[in-house]
Every structure is written in structure tokens, then in C-alpha cells.
Amino acid sequence: MNISEAARRSGLSAKTIRYYEDIELIAPATRGENGYRQYDAKAVEELHFLARARDVGFDLHECRQLLELQRDRSRQSRHARELVLEKSEQLQARVEQLVSMQQVLQAMASRCRGDEGPECAILDDLAHASKDNR
Amino acid sequence: MNISEAARRSGLSAKTIRYYEDIELIAPATRGENGYRQYDAKAVEELHFLARARDVGFDLHECRQLLELQRDRSRQSRHARELVLEKSEQLQARVEQLVSMQQVLQAMASRCRGDEGPECAILDDLAHASKDNR
DNA sequence: CTTGACCTTACAGTTACAGGAAGGTTTACA
């Protein structure tokens, strides 16, 4: 199948597939007589694997590691588990950071009248607030 | 004061301050005889304003709008409020997305033995899972 | 035989900076 069909089935864009080939995340696709890339079910599976891994938050470096594990017959599942748990912790940390930012925003908004006048607690906060005004 | 002192007081790096000047987010600093940038308390206030706005999640485009409001004597506080509430919603959406990703990771990890063997529910999940396995 | 939908490569642009090179200035100290 051609690249757009592989894209459709894997959940990646054709652009992204070419990019992954470029950076040698995946092996170069075989080519038809016309020079078009050709994909079989196995190739699509790998692309789908990557799409899923990206979806749950792994960056391309980590995807590379996951793919290596996926290909390695003598792998140890604890390696994959470690990657997953580490990523989970990273997401957790990021969530906490975002929530804290959001709370600051909510606090700002609650103090601001939000009317037609120029007086604005938000802008005052941003201008003068010390590091911790929760 | 020189740039590194302005950096220290504002919470931005010297690199970042020069960058903000480059992209015309802030006015070019006045220069001393030696060509060094000079900052006064007012300039530092603006830098600090930017540092705070970035801290709570605004991108540079939004910072530009906030700065315009900050400078505008005939501003309407509802404009700032709208920016803040919109950003808050964006953060909220992002948090929900990250939490959902994290839940998938946790589910994967819970199914994986994580031992020395090659059998791995995580890699199987990534390889074969359909779009919704929560 | 042409039109539209594919495909190709290659290069620029995105965000918000950080790092580093090459060189000028200032300050402290021996």
C-alpha cells in the first residue's frame, strides 16, 4: 500500500511517516517501480505502535527505546515498565504544575471586576505580585 | 543597572531579556557609553510583569496583548479577564488530556509483570491496542 | 488528453529560548 493508506491505518500523517524515516526511527520503506514508498501490514503495525506511544506521552527518543524493546526477543519487561512508570511520574509532575498555574489564574480572575473600567486586579497582580500569591 | 542585575531582579535570564528586545516585545534598552544596556526600575517592572505572565502560562503573543493592556490607560479590565479565563480553560483542557494519558500508562503498567522475561503487556498494548483501552 | 489525486524531494517556518564563539570592557588584586 502507498503512504497515505499506511497513514490512514496507523494514525500518523504521511508527513510524519516520512519524517520518522528521515530521522531513522523506522527503516526506509521499500519502493515500488515508480519510487513510491510501499508498506505492508508489519510496517503499519510498527507505525501504529509509534502513534500509540506518542499518544500516551513518549517523546521520540523514548519511542526509539520502546521500539528497540519491541523488536528485541530477549527483552526484559521490566525495562518497558520502568519507562512507563517514569513517564507517568513526569505527567503527574506536569499536571501538578499546570493545576497550580491554573489556580493562580483563577485567583486573579476572581479579584478582577472584568468591566469597562481600567482598574484591573489581574494586571496589578502581574505587575506587582511576589512569587507566592495563591 | 546592567542586564544581569535586571535579570536577577526580574526573574528572567539575560538571554531572555535580549531575546524579548530582539522580537520587539519590549522597547530597546537605553545604552551606556560602553554600549551596555541600561535598565531602570520601570524597565525591570515590565520584565517582571513578563516573567509572571509566562509563569502562569501565557505565550509570548498573549504576553504582548497583556503588556498592551498594562500600558493602555483607557483599557477595559474585562479584556484582561477574558485572556485569563481563556488561558485557564486551556490549562484545564491540557490537564485533562495529561491525566487521561497517565491513566492509560497506569493501566498498562498494572498489567505488566515487569520482570526479567520478555512477555510484556505494555508492549503488547502499544502494538495492538485499539483507540480506547482505558 | 486532460484533470485531479496521488507521490517525490527539499527547504522554510514554528516556539521560546539556551549554548557557544569571538571579541570588547570593567574591576579587583598582586
Next chain:
DNA sequence: TGTAAACCTTCCTGTAACTGTAAGGTCAAG
């Protein structure tokens, strides 16, 4: 007085993970 550290300057490159666009080749339908 010399010099070394610690500033400062501009300019260029690199980052992550693509997306957009240009210029052009290919294929299938009508």
C-alpha cells in the same frame, strides 16, 4: 602596571516534532 575574572556585545547554531509550501513526477478516470 599587568592580568585575570567577570562582565558585556553580536551573531550563529541547535532544540522538538513536526507542518506548510514549492516544484515537479505518476497514475487512474472520463
